Amino acid sequence: MGVGKNGTADPLAARLAAGDPSAPEELVHRHYVELYRYAAFLLGPGEAEDAVQECFARAFVALGRYSEGRIRALALRPWLYRILLNVSRNHRRDGRREIAVAEMPERGDGWCGPAREEVMDVLDALASLPERQRTAVTLRYLQGLSYAELSETTGWPVNTCKTLVRRGKTRLATRLSSEV
Amino acid sequence: MEYEAEIRTPLERLGAVFSPPRDAGDLVESILESGTDALLLCPSPVGEVFVGLGRGGVRLVRRADVPAEEFAACYRRRFGRLLRWADDARLGRMVSAALAGEGTAPVDISYVTPFQRRVLEVVSGIPRGEVRPYSWVAREAGSPRATRAVGNVMASNPVPLIIPCHRVVRNDGSTGNYAFGSPIKRRLLASEGVPVEQIAGSLYVATPTTGVFCHLTCRHARRIKPENRRTFRSAQEAVAAGYRPCRVCRPAV
Numbered sequence: 269m270g271v272g273k274n275g276t277a278d279p280l281a282a283r284l285a286a287g288d289p290s291a292p293e294e295l296v297h298r299h300y301v302e303l304y305r306y307a308a309f310l311l312g313p314g315e316a317e318d319a320v321q322e323c324f325a326r327a328f329v330a331l332g333r334y335s336e337g338r339i340r341a342l343a344l345r346p347w348l349y350r351i352l353l354n355v356s357r358n359h360r361r362d363g364r365r366e367i368a369v370a371e372m373p374e375r376g377d378g379w380c381g382p383a384r385e386e387v388m389d390v391l392d393a394l395a396s397l398p399e400r401q402r403t404a405v406t407l408r409y410l411q412g413l414s415y416a417e418l419s420e421t422t423g424w425p426v427n428t429c430k431t432l433v434r435r436g437k438t439r440l441a442t443r444l445s446s447e448v
Numbered sequence: 449m450e451y452e453a454e455i456r457t458p459l460e461r462l463g464a465v466f467s468p469p470r471d472a473g474d475l476v477e478s479i480l481e482s483g484t485d486a487l488l489l490c491p492s493p494v495g496e497v498f499v500g501l502g503r504g505g506v507r508l509v510r511r512a513d514v515p516a517e518e519f520a521a522c523y524r525r526r527f528g529r530l531l532r533w534a535d536d537a538r539l540g541r542m543v544s545a546a547l548a549g550e551g552t553a554p555v556d557i558s559y560v561t562p563f564q565r566r567v568l569e570v571v572s573g574i575p576r577g578e579v580r581p582y583s584w585v586a587r588e589a590g591s592p593r594a595t596r597a598v599g600n601v602m603a604s605n606p607v608p609l610i611i612p613c614h615r616v617v618r619n620d621g622s623t624g625n626y627a628f629g630s631p632i633k634r635r636l637l638a639s640e641g642v643p644v645e646q647i648a649g650s651l652y653v654a655t656p657t658t659g660v661f662c663h664l665t666c667r668h669a670r671r672i673k674p675e676n677r678r679t680f681r682s683a684q685e686a687v688a689a690g691y692r693p694c695r696v697c698r699p700a701v
Contacts, residue, residue: 308466317475325483336521410462
């Protein structure tokens with residue numbers, strides 16, 4: 269739904285539909301960082317690159333086959349997240365990884381981000397959430413999707429998304445504060 | 449909203465942990481290379497052309513008299529792949545040379561029918577400076593009665609210039625039609641050294657010294673002395689006059 273629930277059509281979708289040869293590169297550049305980040309969170313940094321690669325591969329296969337009208341109507345960002353969620357589900361189903369939430373990546377000495385313990389606490393807390401709540405909370409706050417985009421990614425109604433996010437947040441907050 | 453800050457801050461900080469490495473340019477490139485096909489704008493003897501390339505080679509060549517979008521849209525409908533601008537000077541030089549008839553570039557015609565493929569492969573083998581009639585192509589492709597069908601394959605040649613369909617002429621030696629227009633076909637052939645005026649009406653030439661007849665543009669025919677040249681309008685006439693076909697250019701009788 270390019271004229272999505274937030275009412276704005278994505279000009280890049282129109283350019284992809286029309287055959288603009290600069291559009292594919294722009295699509296990858298615009299989204300690969302956030303998709304990589306989410307894939308690293310879901311599957312671990314070791315598999316993020318493969319997952320993003322596969323996500324775009326599937327997207328381009330679809331873009332090669334869809335009708336122009338269908339491409340123009342795509343909300344690209346949630347569409348890509350939806351593909352990535354499917355890809356990561358398959359990765360897990362393939363037995364490549366049992367746990368749902370990735371462990372923390374190794375960082376070099378120059379790392380000045382959050383401390384390892386702090387990150388592990390948040391990851392543990394997220395891992396304790398029911399899957400739908402975790403998906404909703406992380407897409408909303410880790411990835412910054414709007415509720416409309418979240419709904420389009422997951423296929424759940426907007427109000428369901430809001431409920432899941434609210435419950436997830438409550439649970440997460442309780443868990444995080446109890447650990448202090 | 450309650451818990452907003454409590455949750456938002458740790459999650460946003462978490463995002464930084466999972467960022468991709470800074471040298472992720474390779475990832476972007478390999479995503480684009482495997483997911484889409486390459487588009488080039490190349491100079492050619494018929495003016496600038498768009499060239500669409502898959503992994504197996506050149507798949508489509510069209511004159512650049514339409515916007516790139518239109519070419520890409522046509523390519524997508526035909527091959528189900530998006531095109532991206534290819535930023536590859538080496539590839540560009542190779543394809544330009546092949547378009548000019550001065551080199552070769554891999555072509556991907558895997559999607560055509562077996563008959564079309566046989567015909568296009570035969571045509572690929574016609575050397576620069578020589579021409580062959582439609583009936584010869586049909587025979588070489590193993591379907592001697594399919595002269596007209598050869599004409600159709602030429603008309604829809606997906607990679608003109610690289611597969612030199614302009615070197616296929618009518619059975620009477622006149623140059624015939626061309627996707628880019630027959631004047632351009634004559635000019636192209638002339639620039640490759642084909643005596644366009646001479647072949648019209650007499651596509652075959654024989655010499656009594658050997659008793660062999662050739663296509664007029666066959667490299668062996670070029671050595672025949674002017675006083676020995678006997679021209680024929682058709683291979684049948686040459687055979688009737690007692691000549692045998694050349695083993696190199698193999699005129700179709």
